[in-house]
Amino acid sequence: MIIHIQNVKKRYKKEWVLKGINIKVEQPNIIALVGPNGSGKTTLLNCMTNLLSFHEGTVELVGKKHTDPSLFKEVSFLQDNRILYGNLTGYDHLKFICNVQHLSTARITDVAERVGMSSYLKKRVRNYSLGMKQHLLLAMAIINQPKLLLLDEPLNGLDPTSAITMRNILLELYNEGTTILLSSHNLDEIDRLTNTVYFMKDGAILKESLLDLNMRRYTVSVTDGKKAKKILEEKQIDFTSINENQISFDETTIDLQTFIDYMNQNDIQIYDIDKQKIGAERRYQELFEGAK
Template identity: 65%
Template sequence: MIVEVKGLFKKYKKQLVLKGIDIQIEEPQIIALVGPNGSGKTTLMNSLMNLLPFHEGSIRILGKKHNDTSLFYEVSYLQDNRILYGDLTGYDHLRFICRIQKLPRARIKEVAAYVGMESYLKKRVRSYSLGMKQHLLLAMAIINQPKLILLDEPVNGLDPTSAIHMRSILLDLHEKGTTIIISSHNLDEIDKLTNNIYFMKDGVLLKESLEDYSTSRYKLTVSDFEKAKEVLAGQDVNISFDDATILFEETEVSLQSVIHSLNINGMEINKIENYKIGAEKRYMELFESELAR
């Protein structure tokens, strides 16, 4: 078992922030934590990494209690860049980690090349852009080749090139057997990384795989939208309408049947697009009340 959390409760003063969290991760995968600010994502990650005490429950990481100090060599937590020291270079940060992790210094050049930060490795961090700082944080997180990495907003503020580069590294690490738990507000980026999402809402964890929504879905644009609504409204098909577009989910009734119904009623199909329910769509469904404020 990579991660096992049972009945985790955490409160600040009288406010309950985590309400009976349960997690089981049995094999390497990428999992996203998604939710509005204040929903408990960072509190959960800090609890997993033994940076915060909790009031009830248990956490085991890689088969060990979460406060077992030997996990220090097998797990990494990428936090925000406030942990960096502006007067030190990127090399200084990585050398310090090598020392306390008992790693050969050669790992510094290896990981710098892998992340793509050789050109500024020996510059002071105060001169780094936000993207450069994120690369350094990632290098610090993976230099010990951990089995589990937690990342808190790793693509925050990155330009498109840096975000793509970060994503390719994370996917490569996963391919090599690393489990990654990522907290992010960038839902488009989440869709490119994983289908496995834990939505945090009011201190409760809602686990979903967007593969559960993998039924074939289509957007149809037709010559006469209002007439199409009339023709399809009385049929037993899973259809909705949005901005002059027909949204069709293929279940018992096939796409061809819908096209046939429209054609025999004198309508032409102008465009057919395949689409999926991504993290943003599901987020909007789950947090509709928050979005309406």
């Protein structure tokens, strides 16, 4: 099991900020944690890596208990850039990781090239821009070729070129067998990276969010909307009425061919079908902003 989180609960004073989180990941995947500020994404990542304690539940990463520091040979966590030491160079940071994890220092040059920071590798971090720091954080996170990579807002401060580089690197790592769990506000980037998104709200993962975002949503225009809606209600199919003659439904509730068959059987003409990928942004709007 790459990630096995069972019923993790945490509270600050009397307020529960994680309310029984359960996540299981058995195969390499890219998983995104999405939610508004204060929903518990960073707290969850910090609890997973033992930076914060929690009151109930268990966390196992790559088969090891989360309190076992040796798991960080296989797990990396890309955090906020405040973890960097301004007096040291990027090279110093990477060399320390290599020394602690008994890795060859030859990896430093490779990883610096991969993330595009060779030119400023030996400059002090206090002279880095936000984007340069983000590059270094990524290099630090991937230098040990982890089995599991956790990233907290990895796209913060990146210009479009760097964001593309970051995305490509993450996809390469995924293809090499790394499981990636990232929290992000950048829903477009998430759509480009993964279809597995856990939406978090008030310290809980919303159950209704656990669906494939590759799934299609259809909006169909019919000649007799009233009759069509009645048929769907009778067959207990979940749908949304857009207007008098327009109906919207997800392909998980009914596949398009069955819908067409029902309409044909009842002499209802279909004159337009609009097909859309749901996507993270759309789903986010539905879950947090009430859009349908």
